[in-house]
Amino acid sequence: MASGEVKGPGRVRVPLGEMVVLTVTADVADEVHLHGYDHFADVAPGQPAVLRFEASIPGVFEAELEGSRLELVLIEVA
Amino acid sequence: MTWLAHVGGRTDLPVPLSYFIVGAGLAVVISFVVLSWSWPQPRLQGEYRRVTFGLRGPGRITAVLRLLAAVGLVLVIANGVADGAATTRAIAPVLVWVFFWLVVPFGCVIVGGLWRTMSPYRQIVESIWVNAEEKPDWLKRIGVWPSVIVFGAFVWFELVYPANTSPRSLAIAALVYGLYLFVISGLIGPQTALATGAGFETYTGIISRMAPIELRGAERPERRRFLAALPSLPIHRGTTAFIILMIGSVTYDGMSGASWWSDLVGDLRREMWFETLALVLTTLVIGGLYYVACHSARRLAGSAGSVVGIANSFAHTLVPIAFAYAFAHYFSFIVFEGQELVHNASDPFGRGWDLFGTADWRIVFTSKVWLVWYVQVAVIVLGHIGGVALAHDRALAEFGSEVAVRTQYAMLALMVALTSLGLFILAG
Numbered sequence: 001m002a003s004g005e006v007k008g009p010g011r012v013r014v015p016l017g018e019m020v021v022l023t024v025t026a027d028v029a030d031e032v033h034l035h036g037y038d039h040f041a042d043v044a045p046g047q048p049a050v051l052r053f054e055a056s057i058p059g060v061f062e063a064e065l066e067g068s069r070l071e072l073v074l075i076e077v078a
Numbered sequence: 079m080t081w082l083a084h085v086g087g088r089t090d091l092p093v094p095l096s097y098f099i100v101g102a103g104l105a106v107v108i109s110f111v112v113l114s115w116s117w118p119q120p121r122l123q124g125e126y127r128r129v130t131f132g133l134r135g136p137g138r139i140t141a142v143l144r145l146l147a148a149v150g151l152v153l154v155i156a157n158g159v160a161d162g163a164a165t166t167r168a169i170a171p172v173l174v175w176v177f178f179w180l181v182v183p184f185g186c187v188i189v190g191g192l193w194r195t196m197s198p199y200r201q202i203v204e205s206i207w208v209n210a211e212e213k214p215d216w217l218k219r220i221g222v223w224p225s226v227i228v229f230g231a232f233v234w235f236e237l238v239y240p241a242n243t244s245p246r247s248l249a250i251a252a253l254v255y256g257l258y259l260f261v262i263s264g265l266i267g268p269q270t271a272l273a274t275g276a277g278f279e280t281y282t283g284i285i286s287r288m289a290p291i292e293l294r295g296a297e298r299p300e301r302r303r304f305l306a307a308l309p310s311l312p313i314h315r316g317t318t319a320f321i322i323l324m325i326g327s328v329t330y331d332g333m334s335g336a337s338w339w340s341d342l343v344g345d346l347r348r349e350m351w352f353e354t355l356a357l358v359l360t361t362l363v364i365g366g367l368y369y370v371a372c373h374s375a376r377r378l379a380g381s382a383g384s385v386v387g388i389a390n391s392f393a394h395t396l397v398p399i400a401f402a403y404a405f406a407h408y409f410s411f412i413v414f415e416g417q418e419l420v421h422n423a424s425d426p427f428g429r430g431w432d433l434f435g436t437a438d439w440r441i442v443f444t445s446k447v448w449l450v451w452y453v454q455v456a457v458i459v460l461g462h463i464g465g466v467a468l469a470h471d472r473a474l475a476e477f478g479s480e481v482a483v484r485t486q487y488a489m490l491a492l493m494v495a496l497t498s499l500g501l502f503i504l505a506g
Contacts, residue, residue, distance in 0.1 A: 011337055036088035038440070058447040059088040060335075069240070071348075074337075078091050078447070 011074040014055045020075070022051040022063060030068060034075070036061040088443070089335055090410050093451050093504040101455040105462045105497040109490045112466050113483060120475040122468065126306035130298040137296055143196035150177065151198045151252060153426055158249020160427055167428025171243040172418045174252075179236065180408050181416065183282050187401060190286030190307070191293040194279055199256055200272060203263040212267030217274050221315025224262070226323060228255070228277030233327040237334070238353040280320060285401055287311045287394070288464075305464055309472065311394040318393040322368060324400040325496070326361025328407050329503060333360065336506025367492060368396070374488035379477040381485075391476055392489065395469040399493065402461025403500050406454040417441045454504050462497040466490065 024032045029044040043049035055077040063072045157170035186192045241247050263271040287308045292300040346352045372388040424437040469489045473482040
């Protein structure tokens with residue numbers, strides 16, 4: 001994420017039960033929120049947020065930059 | 079589905095292609111079965127059989143329902159007043175978007191008149207405007223168009239407005255709706271105002287017509303056959319548009335969450351003007367399809383009636399389909415996000431309270447994702463059966479048994495199309 005623009009794959013498919021590592025870099029200080037799984041991680045310029053989780057719940061989940069309400073990526077667990 | 083992400087954040091996986099094909103195939107087969115085995119005389123028209131049944135203290139049930147609704151409304155407004163940093167943890171989004179907007183209307187399919195019975199708005203305007211003069215002419219003149227506008231505004235709030243889970247916007251919406259009902263009740267009388275302009279009473283009233291039970295306030299509740307009250311749904315000006323809007327809004331919501339939609343429109347899907355336009359156009363296309371079907375039915379029957387007349391006459395047959403669309407779409411959301419109430423009840427303002435010791439409750443998700451798909455496809459196909467049967471019966475009454483089957487091709491084509499569209503959107 002840079003200057004309010006999100007760069008990334010948009011939507012990612014993950015097999016159920018896999019370990020997932022989501023890395024987010026940003027040019028602002030904010031918080032990354034993976035909805036549904038309810039995982040949070042802080043992000044700041046030069047300090048990427050890294051979320052590690054097991055894809056244990058099927059569905060489509062949004063990772064969001066909480067403060068600026070920006071959708072970062074949709075994770076489809078199936 | 080912008081708001082979903084903020085209330086909860088899980089949306090359903092697309093229904094696999096095989097479920098879609100089986101569902102759509104069933105819809106086609108069932109339609110032809112109805113055509114060939116169809117009954118020759120209308121059975122569902124006119125007066126339906128109803129009996130009242132004993133329920134110890136209908137007054138007590140009414141009182142409990144009213145208390146729950148009043149507590150909910152007070153919490154939503156209190157959340158808005160206290161709107162601070164912890165807004166995402168407040169109870170208002172769950173109360174409004176899960177319970178008021180989905181659970182209560184869907185509950186009306188079993189217990190008719192649920193919202194009408196519990197609505198705090200009705201209690202308030204009825205008790206304040208006791209002596210206001212009723213001007214029922216307004217219902218004849220403008221029908222339920224004000225309700226269509228209220229419902230449309232709320233749909234827009236849900237699907238397009240970005241701050242749709244902010245407790246402040248929710249409280250403002252709740253108060254504006256109350257103020258609006260209060261003012262028009264004073265002008266045209268509370269009963270007329272509620273009939274013509276209370277969007278949520280119109281919405282839940284239409285769904286209630288499907289229910290096998292009807293709550294009637296202090297009187298004993300009524301029992302009837304499932305769907306029996308639907309053919310006598312009162313059709314005012316705007317009622318048909320209301321039902322089309324019910325289908326159009328869910329169609330748009332499903333479509334806008336599909337991956338093919340984001341591939342197609344790209345970043346436009348985050349623009350409010352574009353979302354608004356797409357919502358309106360989707361509804362107009364659904365309405366257009368319906369009027370084309372009515373037009374064809376009219377020509378096939380060689381009927382002298384107007385297209386609008388036929389559209390009004392068959393509008394109730396779309397209700398099971400509209401309900402099925404909405405239920406299939408929101409069913410898992412209710413099951414999962416509804417659990418947030420357990421957590422929120424202990425900490426309604428997101429302040430770290432723990433009133434009932436349930437503040438740590440986390441949503442229990444299921445990994446049996448096929449269960450959701452089964453329910454979705456089953457409900458859509460059942461809605462289709464209801465619609466086809468009601469349309470056949472109305473055609474017999476409207477056009478006579480000789481031509482009824484012929485006119486059915488138009489309606490059946492429409493219903494198969496709508497059912498396939500519903501399934502297609504779930505498969506998006």
